[in-house]
Amino acid sequence: MDNQTMLDPGLRKALEGLKKHQGQKESAAVAAEMLKGKILAPAVWDKAPAPDGHGQLVFPPDTNISLMVMERQDKKNFFPFFTSKETLEKWSPKAQCLVLTFDQFMPFLKMAGGEVDGVILDPEDLDITLDTSFLQQLEKIRLRGLSANRIVKGDKVTVKDPGEEGKYLGNVLAKTAESMPEVRSIVLKERLMPDNSQHWFIIVDADSEDPVLFSKLSAEGSRLAGGRDMEFMFGSTELGKKIMHDSMPVYTREKA
Structure with missing residues (x-):
C-alpha cells in the first residue's frame, strides 16, 4: 500500500507486524503508535460542520456525534477504525468519518460503557482487535508523566x-x-x-x-x-x- 495515501503509515506498519507475529514486541509497537497516531473513525452526526476563522471545519457545540459499531460473529461489538482512506473505502465507500487521536476517541469508548468491547483496526484486511481493557491501560500510561x-x-x-x-x-x-x-x-x-x-x-x-x-x-x-x-x-x-x-x-x- 502506498504510504502517500495513508493517514498513519507508522500505525499501519506496526499492525502489519502484529498480524505476522503476535508477540510482546509487536504489541508494544502497536501500543506506542496508537498513543501518538491518528485513525479514521466512521461516524454519523446530526449537524453539519462549518469552517471557522482558520479554515478548519468545526461542529456546532450541540452536535450529536456517534461512532459506527461493528458486531462480530461472536456477538461482540467494536468501533471500526482505519489507517487510510483506502482501507476505509474497502469497508464502506460512502462512509463519512472523523480523524481522531487516541485522546479523542477514548471518550467515545467510555460513553459506550459495556456495550462496546474495543476497537477493530482495518477490518477488511488486517482485522486486528484491541479490547477495552488494553486501551484503558494505555490511557493510564498516557495520563501519567515521566521524569x-x-x-x-x-x-x-x-x-x-x-x-x-x-x-x-x-x-x-x-x-x-x-x-x-x-x-x-x-x-x-x-x-x-x-x-x-x-x-x-x-x-x-x-x-x-x-x-x-x-x-x-x-x-x-x-x-x-x-x-x-x-x-x-x-x-x-x-x-x-x-x-x-x-x-x-x-x-x-x-x-x-
Whole structure:
C-alpha cells in the first residue's frame, strides 16, 4: 500500500507486524503508535460542520456525534477504525468519518460503557482487535508523566525484576535500541525507593557512554513508563556490571 495515501503509515506498519507475529514486541509497537497516531473513525452526526476563522471545519457545540459499531460473529461489538482512506473505502465507500487521536476517541469508548468491547483496526484486511481493557491501560500510561533521573553516588539501590507492566516498556526499549548501533545490551529493573514507590532502573551497556543515549531511550520509553521515574546507569559502573551479570537483558545487539 502506498504510504502517500495513508493517514498513519507508522500505525499501519506496526499492525502489519502484529498480524505476522503476535508477540510482546509487536504489541508494544502497536501500543506506542496508537498513543501518538491518528485513525479514521466512521461516524454519523446530526449537524453539519462549518469552517471557522482558520479554515478548519468545526461542529456546532450541540452536535450529536456517534461512532459506527461493528458486531462480530461472536456477538461482540467494536468501533471500526482505519489507517487510510483506502482501507476505509474497502469497508464502506460512502462512509463519512472523523480523524481522531487516541485522546479523542477514548471518550467515545467510555460513553459506550459495556456495550462496546474495543476497537477493530482495518477490518477488511488486517482485522486486528484491541479490547477495552488494553486501551484503558494505555490511557493510564498516557495520563501519567515521566521524569528521567540518574543514580547519584551513595544512593541505596534495591532492585527487582520488572512485573507484567514492564514487558511493554522493555519491548519499546529493545525496539529503540535496534536503531542505536552503539548500544550492546539493556537490562530493565524496578528500583524500590525508601518511600515504597518504584522507579524504572535501566542499565545500558554501550560502546560509547554518551548521555544522549539515555535521552533517546527515555523519549521513546516515556509513553509506556506508567508514570514512574526512569533512572539510567551505564553498564561499565561497578553496580551496573553486577546487575547485568545477574540479569536477563531485554535487548542484546546482534553479532555482525
